[in-house]
Amino acid sequence: MINKDLYPTPNEVIQQMLSGTNITKAKILDPSAGFGxxxxxxxxxxxxxxxxxIExxxxxxxxxxxxxxxxxDFLSAQTKDISHITHIIMNPPFSRDTEHILHAWDIAPEGCEIIALCNWQSINNYYxxxxxxxxxxxxxxxxxxxxxxxxQNAERTxxxxxxxxxxxxxxxxxxIDYSMFFMEEEEEEQQSNGIMQFNEVRAIVNRYVGILKQFDIMQQSLTYINNNGKDIGMSTLSYEMSYSKGFTxxxxxxxxxxxxxxxxxxxKMNMNKYLTSKMIDKVNKFVEDQQKVPFTMRNIFIMLDMIYQTRHESLQNALxxxxxxxxxxxxxxxYNVPGWKTNLGHMLNKKIIINNAVRTYFGTEYxxxxxxxxxxxxxIKVLCNITGIDHSQTKNIWQWLDKEWRTGNWYFTDFFEIKFFKKGTLHLKFKDLNHWRMLNEYYGKxxxxxxxEDFK
Known part of the structure; x- marks a missing residue:
């Protein structure tokens, strides 16, 4: 049965899509690749x-x-999966083109260019x-x-x-300035006063190296089986392992x-309270782009120190x-304040309404x-930082997603009352107005x- 949304892209259309775009040595993602x-x-x-x-x-x-x-399914993709991508070039399903393009925008890494076809009505009719x-x-x-x-003259018209x-x-x-990372494996120096215990880091690195060695052994075993098995008529073996994606x-x-x-x-280091979404993206991109930089104790200490030293700037930019x-x-x-200068920014209101925050699979899973x-x-991480609340002890929004995900019901976290509606809108209300005021004061600073003075 032909997929009603499968319209293979003609070469002349691809040429129009890429006009003025340099893709030499680019890292390109096609989210709905079809025949390729x-x-x-x-x-x-x-x-x-x-x-x-998806097919x-x-x-x-x-x-x-x-x-x-x-x-x-591209709609299940996360930022960490494509943090190394430089170009997203897509001909998404016309029946869901807006959803696919918005998702591409949501998860695209910084500096990424998105080139997308769509039904013109998706752009021209804003219903x-x-x-x-x-x-x-x-x-x-x-x-x-x-x-x-x-x-009109395509393979499927x-x-x-x-x-x-x-x-x-x-x-x-x-x-993050990665210029200090070492490209060669060197003798490690014990750091008794480091931000993470020496023996703990050593154990993690040894585990990483040990796993890679076992991967080599597995590949060697498969090569041995195939080389010797073909002499007795055995078919060639192959494998594809996966925990989130396939790789060989x-x-x-x-x-x-x-x-x-x-x-x-x-x-382990409780560094997540400093790791903003942008910082996580940069770490993932670093691993993708600089895989030759060894995963050593020295490089781990450098990374942790850089994150700690830049934590305030990262949280400010995230806010x-x-x-x-x-x-x-x-x-x-x-929040409207008399004499407010809109070109300087806007304070958050006591209730935040986020449109298109919630999406659904077939109207049942949100x-x-x-x-x-x-x-x-x-x-939340910024609020923890300015209020002194321990981020690791907070009741986070993801617990609500797992256990309390009900349309029209309020759910209470440490900072917000949360509710969502089937049309895709999410409402957040500050539980404590002092937290709301402190956040806006920090943003204003x-x-x-x-x-x-009369702000309240």
């Missing part, structure tokens, strides 16, 4: 080609072409909140163009007018192992981004968008203004 037309075109410029494809029958086609299949959100993103971060009925969207995810100024080569395995090892270290995102296009989230989760979690 877009990646087929791009492989003349780069070998770093990644994809998602089982098409996944072997993409693997045969040696494209790296990250997963099946839904989701389409209005896309309109605002295009106005702020990109362009749109009506290509016309460019699929349609007279639908097609739109072309190009978006660029801006790069924030706070970045050591490089991909090592990257995933490094990411999980860093996460373990951050949890500004979260508040700006919540108030930029949503007037009801802004989940928060990655961007919403990141912004809320960043605000970062922005460079003082709140009026």
């Amino acid at each position: 037309n877009i990646l087929d075109y791009a492989k003349a410029y780069t070998n770093d080609l990644y994809c998602y494809e 089982d029958r098409l996944q072997p086609v993409l693997k045969e072409k040696q494209y790296k299949l990250i997963g099946e 839904s909140q989701r389409r209005r959100s896309l309109k605002n993103i295009i106005q702020d971060y990109g362009t749109s163009l009506n290509l016309g009925s460019v699929f 349609t007279d639908t007018e097609i739109g072309l969207i190009k978006l660029y995810k801006p790069i924030s100024t706070n970045d 080569d050591k490089e991909t395995f090592a990257k995933e192992l490094q990411k999980s090892s860093w996460s373990y270290i951050f949890r 500004v981004e979260a508040v700006d995102n919540f108030t930029k296009h949503t007037h009801e989230n802004r 989940y928060l968008t990655d961007r919403t989760k990141d912004n809320i979690e960043d605000i 970062i922005k460079g203004f003082t709140l009026p």
